[in-house]
Amino acid sequence: MQGNTEMENFAYQRYANPTVSILEAKFRALEHCTYSLAVNSGMTACLLVFRALLKAGDHIIVPHSIFYEVIDQLNYEASQRGIEISIIDEYAAVAFEAAIRPNTKMIFIEAPTNPAFLDINIPSLVKLCAKKNIILVVDNTFLTPVCQKPLSLGAAVTLYSITKHINGHGDVMGGMVSTNDPTLFKALKYHRESAGLILDPFSAWLTIRGLRTLPLRLKKHTDNAHAVIAMIREEFPQLEWRAVWSTKSAQANGIVSSLHTGLIAIVFPSQQAGTTFVRHLQLIRTGTTFGNIESLCYHYGSFTREGSTDLEKMGVPYGLVRISVGLEDSEDINTDIRRALRLTAQITTSTATELTP
Known part of the structure; x- marks a missing residue:
């Protein structure tokens, strides 16, 4: 054109x-x-x-x-x-x-x-x-x-x-x-x-x-994101997760599950659980951006300035962690997320027990 x-x-x-x-x-x-x-x-x-x-x-x-x-x-x-x-x-x-x-x-x-x-x-x-x-x-x-x-x-x-x-x-x-x-x-x-x-x-x-490899990168981002969600559904079925392909309008908007991006979200039951999860990730780094070759995550509940933004009014739960799934080996990504999820569950359970009278 x-x-x-x-x-x-x-x-x-x-x-x-x-x-x-x-x-x-x-x-x-x-x-x-x-x-x-x-x-x-x-x-x-x-x-x-x-x-x-x-x-x-x-x-x-x-x-x-x-x-x-x-x-x-x-x-x-x-x-x-x-x-x-x-x-x-x-x-x-x-x-x-x-x-x-x-x-x-x-x-x-x-x-x-x-x-x-x-x-x-x-x-x-x-x-x-x-x-x-x-x-x-x-x-x-x-x-x-x-x-x-x-x-x-x-x-x-x-x-x-x-x-x-x-x-x-x-x-x-x-x-x-x-x-x-x-x-x-x-x-x-x-x-x-x-x-x-x-x-x-x-x-x-x-x-x-970057444009030269964009379709190839998106395919790998997509595959890795699907692998993460498959692991969560199998091993942590109680957790809420979100992804582009799970939205009601995905097909109407021209999106198909075979290709999207590596962006997903895990919704923890509390802000504390989201913070704990992010702190225990090792491969996946915290970053405000997304779409890099490296996996990144961001927990809005941990970093929102007090009084500046009402996350719940925006439809963003305080326990939501966005993950930009990168191009690393999918098993390495899943290992990192699995470990952090298990530690989060242990710490959250322990804290709840200590607070019980």
Whole structure:
């Protein structure tokens, strides 16, 4: 697809760069879309969408469970630019429809939500937005365009933190915004150029390297994640677990269980149990990011700043631990998780016994 490679202005790097343009062309081919713009972080991708496509007086609807810094960013936009925000706690299409106002310009979602894997049906929102003339923006970082193509389902804009699975090696910070709409693209491109938000050439080169192995890496991430869940179901059947393929809208959103990502979640019965589990992992390291070749985990209940975020209101249990299953040997990963789960059970049981009068 030709898209935005036509008439590129390479005279000044803030406008365009040949290496960045090659990355964008490859990404367009991957996402089956007309336009893609690489920027310097995932949060920049969000800001680009809000600044380029929303004006004072416009209204945006977002689910409560999206990345909390996106909510912070929108709150700032509301205070400085007069953007109106509705944050909803139910994610069926009827809940979004109930929040629509005459000035609603945009619905912004993650599907499924990160890290709680809450269900959002993209096709149902596409129909709603088409009927109401609303821009549907999907943050597709969680799944990448290999596993889910929201633009093909009818979304207006997708965005990504390419820091995650798309680069996959933990050595790049970047973002991507894609669309098939020439009017939206023109506004996005103008704002990227005027604000100097373009990705740097070296990060673009590293991301091109990551794209070369993306399908292979996702296949291994998927296989290892399935192996972890199989072990948990067999040896720890009392534990609640979540995964992309277990959501109700997975098939409607174009996801099949044979390929997704290595992202799963284990939901412990308490914040203390989640903290104990994370502390006893040895191979799997704690990290706020995901999608690296190394396995990583993050327990929101341990690291949420007191009073800053109500996890339960976001649909994130305080015992939830997100695991980004990496590319290590699956037995090594399972051994690490199994050991930590057994120690957590022993410690939790011992503590409960001591507290019993």
